[in-house]
Amino acid sequence: MTTASSHIAPAPGPAVLMVLGSCASLQIGAALAARLFPVTGSAGATLLRLGLAAGVLLAVARPAVRSWRRHQWRAVLLLGAALAGMNGFFYAALARIPLGPAVTIEFLGPLTLAAVLSRRARDYGWVLLAAAGVAVFGFADGGATLDPVGVALVLAAAVFWALYILASTHAGAAIAGQGGLAVAMAFGALVLLPGGVTGAEKAVTSPHLLLIALGTGLLASVIPYSLELSALRRLPQRAFGILLSLEPAVAALAGWLLLAQPLTPAAASAVVLVVLASIGSTAFA
Template sequence: MGSILLVIGSCTSLQFGAALAVHLFALGGSTGTTLLRLGLAALVLLLLVRPRVRAWTRVQWRAALVLGLSLGAMNGCFYTALSRIDLGTAVTIEFLGPLTLSAVLSRRARDLVWVGLALVGVVVLGLTGEHHGGSLDPVGVTFALLAGACWAAYILASARVGRVTEGHGGLAVATAVGALALVPFGASGALHAVSTPHGLLLALGTAVLASVVPYSLELAALRRLPQRTFGVLLSLEPVIASLAGWVLLGQGMTVLGGVGVVLVVAASAGATWTAARGPVEEAREPVLTTPAG
């Protein structure tokens, strides 16, 4: 249950941080905001964790590098999408990445049932989430899909960093790598955004809520949960994003969108129940061995 609460806490912090970031777009643009988010988060993590990178092996450096590049690409694409479409809609489309990953990694039919149910809820939310009316911005949708692919890569890379490094040192280095990768694209916007106290305060809040807190919680959760279960539990992201968009950005939701929320919550509850029963059932199954020779 503790690992499930870690995922819920991560989703909540991440989406409210994203809602806060929308207010920063006017000052730093989407790429500048992304750079500020990752850059400030990297500074906080490096100061708190102080990873002992001198003793790192090539495997540890490679894992942190891959995670950092996936972080930079995921956040850059997502914030670009967020500048064009609503928060709930963007996260709903982006969620197709981890949802597909869960389906690919699953080996049990009942896992696919929850994935399918979550997919239906995601589609309903995506079709009804845009409160402005009319068709969705195709560029925004494209970047949301790219962010989803990067999200799937992030899950795999984060799990590997959790296996080959201790504590949060790998996450701190990866966040710094992601920020450095965005410097050529967002430096001017980031500098403009932090030139005012208001912009600096928004940037700090975004960095803590959207990066430091959620990524730390997710890394801890991935050390305890199977990747397929983690991917399905992330179906709460569109739900929390819709709530954050409604509370902080005034982005409403239709009745049909509420149905999508119920479907997604049901899928997450089902995935949680299956994950809790899985280890017990596996322990009851006989161990089959192949005779030597």
């Protein structure tokens, strides 16, 4: 007989903290990865990020892949492809445009997903408020001067970010623990191998660059994706997608503190709009 307690949903508080921690870790890792670009290129940095992160997670999780069924493998491989596309296109864009605008434009992916998944007018209102903040933050301070190729690349990353959210949900439901994520990262690294192996080899021979690459893998992949996968088990996709509206704010702060990128009054105003939308969506989710 099923008890009443089995129907109680997990408290959303810890999941919200997981998403916030993921945002902070991801942006610090992205700023750290920028130090690899002059030597490895964006493709090499992306390969190092996913490859080293996969090695760490595989050692910790030790997934029982021999017992996986076809639907579990399909979910993991789809997640790996989404990871490869999202990270590959984003780092290629980050080599051309600043961190704040890049994250802001990329956020259009999960923002659009949140709008599609929503069925209440109030939810659309929070999405529209966040969209206004994203638009101001991305374009009020000279966004027209952004490299058009960089913008195109980050828009492609936005599509893969939305796919990553969906794929993470399916993989998290199909496989318990972090084993699915570990194998997905390894598959994503294999997808990126042809384009990134030449640049990655340059970092492998340098202990200093290898240490930076390992830090990037931990901060930009292992920590945030583990937190997000856990959060997705506790939050609806719609609430998770809207919560990520904090990402541009965290990116602006990371760019200001770590990369000396200016945080103008217009950008600060946009951050306020995005934070208000995030608070509202969290309170009424």
